[in-house]
Amino acid sequence: MQHGKVGFVLAFLAVPVVIYGLFVLSPYVQAIYISLTDWSGLTASQTFVGFDNYVRLFEDDQFWVALKNNVILMLVVPVVTLALGLFFASMINVGRRGKSGIEGVRGSKVYRVVYFFPLVLSMAVIGVLFKYVFAPTEAGGIFNGLLGLVGLDGLTQPWLGDPRFAFWCVVVVMIWAFVGFYVVLFSAAMQSIPKDIYEAALLDGSSRFTTFRHVTLPLVWDTVQVGWVYMAIQAMDGFALVHIMLGISGGPSRAGDVLGVALYRSAFNSYRFGYASAIGVVLLVLTLIISVLFMRAARRERVEL
Template identity: 40%
Template sequence: MTRRGRWPLIITFLAPGLALYATFVLSSFAQGVQISFTDWTGLTPSFNYVGLSNYIDLVRDSEWWRALGNNVVLLIFVPVVTLGTALFLASMLARGGSGAMRSTPGTAFYRVLFFFPQVVPVVIIGIMFLYVYASQGGLLQSVLAIVGVDLLDVVPNGPLGNPETILFAIALAAVWSSVGFYMVLFLAGMGQVPRELYEAAALDGAGGFRSFFHVTMPLIWSHIQTALVYLGIGTLDSFAMVAVMANTGVAADFGADVMATLLYRTAFTLNSQFGYASAMGTMMMLASVALALVTFRLTRREQIEY
């Protein structure tokens, strides 16, 4: 088939998917951007265009900057801990990732075990950790009681009732829920690395530590790059986990407010300010695109073929 003859076939297959994507995704984005320039409350049939007023108010909004700061903390903590733990677990299960030639016995079982939280809905995980962190009868309190430590003496009001700890308590729940997925992703990448490279590294005197950083990581870097982008965009949202775990009716709730939860409250509880909430959504969309571009740019390396 000639080059000219291929294009009609390619367009025929792409057109339905692109049409659906443009109708249900791109048009929604465009409508949200349009609403961000209005004073629409979401409850009236009419609205007025206010130009950049919503964006100017957003820049002056201290709650928005606090929520943005919480997102930045999560963007640093969750990817670093999640991917670091996933790489460690993957290298332990596929010992070839650290220079050995055989996989750890029971690798298939551990792979399923660690991956299991990924198939559990985020809301269920949030509710489960509410019971883990509960200051009365919670799992964490019961474990500490075994060694004679009272949770409330260590963390006043409990992890979810203290403004200084609530954000990190939620972040640990997010790490637990997603680390298994990235461990399996990295295991798949390590399984594609030729064992001859580890044999050559061992002959040159490289131990497990050097083999991991000089053989394994460069050859699975595309997996790590993809994981950073995927996890970063997911962490930038964090709506479900925060909405469930911080919805306890205490003052510490606002210590964990992120952009997505502030957007929700602005649109549906704070006098239904849909125009202002759409401005927040537009900024979140731009932040997601910028995050993906910056991550790909900072982690870009030459392609290594083997």
Template identity: 35%
Template sequence: MVVRHSFSSNGGINSMNKWIKSHIFLVFLLPGIVLYGLFMVYPLLSALGYSLFSWDGLIREGFVGFENFRKVLTEIPYKERFWNALAHNVKFFIITFVLQTTVGLYIAVKLTQKRPGMGFFQAIYFLPYTLSMVVVGFLWLLLLNPNWGAFNQFLKLIGLEELIQPWLGQESTALITIILVNFWRWLGFPVLVFKAGLQSIPEELNEAAIIDGANSWQLFRYITLPLLKPTIAMVTIITFIWDFNAFDLVFVMQGSSGNPHYATDLLATFFYRTAFGDPTTGAAGGDTGIASAIAVLMLIIIGIASYFGIKIMQRSEVEY
């Protein structure tokens, strides 16, 4: 009896040890899961719950269902500002996407060439990406100052005084200026990813095409670009998510004439001003229910677009 009990105990201990060894990864994942749940999942679920109630400032009142969503999408002034901000987000993304897949890919192709100094230039292009968005925003606020900013002074120095203007102080140029600053800061990331994708393409494919008489453009068009499509799709999805969550740079750099918030508003800044008060209307307090509805709509837009983007990326994968 003692022997059998000992055998049974050893078997249980061995089974427990095997389970621990096979699930040890949970120990390392647990801190990340807790932090993600605390700072991502819980706020999202809270926003969904808050959006279903009416609020008096920070005081929750009665249950209203989807009334807050109806107000955001159909009731003035929320309707105009929501669709205006959404249009700006779309413009923000499209311009950034076009620039990074042309300029960024061109730079990445050049950096893959075996020439002296390529490592130095790679570091130079990636350096702005390491800076905080708030730092970048205040830096460019100084550079673009209409009176003594270095950018306008440079235009004056090279004889282009007619181009000098308050870039962030007028509605016609404020948004595009912020987009270009964002692109300058963001450029290093797609360049680095594109370069990694280019280096993963087997050299034998290019060598075989050259033997068959392919020129540089044909190599890029029929070999490099098709094999790089999954990388481009991945960078595009990340760019879309970032651009539809963009807040800090826009908040720091919003212009100061006319109705600057309306001219440069994105969904994230619209959400912020709705939740904590709108200085353009003199409103001191915000509407938590309406703001939460905006946040949920942002989540839906980003989620749907990301889902289809991932599907497209999976279809574009090429095996070689």
């Protein structure tokens, strides 16, 4: 009977495992092999060069600029995005004590729509939109126009044309684009918390911040942990926004370059697919390391209701 059960399980697992290996694991193996070759991507022949691509990669100053920007994205974007997501979700769901008990702040239904709005836009649309928002004044830049309307003309800048600001504009846009998703995610988690717990905290004289810290956050921490890892992986990419807002070069002086754009530029602009694959392998390894570190850093004892 036991043998029959094993055969039954294997029969159902065989096809999914084969498909997973063919369409998920196989591309990884191929990318690793290509990273060890000198291949233009236009010929059938591939010259094996060992780790030469990795040696050139780590000697390339632009690679370190792109890596630094990816690290900044990974550290800044998840922290700010999740903090804003938790704050807005808390205000929408448990922001005040109403006649019917704990409820969101006034107008919370409108805020839900406002925060959710970026989710209906593709990253390409967001990139094009904010490319015009941060355009120079003479090109009709919306942000510079608003600064001029409130008498802050001295603060106007060619935001995407200045190496000091170009990359940080991308950071701001990425945070804006992802906050809505985490507001929805954390709202769903908070709605599962019994309102009686909040009522008890208020009767004990707990402030809003204390209630959030000792009640809300521990009870939604599992969701925060998942969101943390997911946001870190998204931030490690950054390809779409940088490519659309700053171009294939990564902006002025390539100051806004990231690994995804460097990979694309090497493969489809310089036709160095072996070198591009080496960048991809480094990006894969970094993503795995960051995921493990974030999971360990965010691990804590589970709180049961």
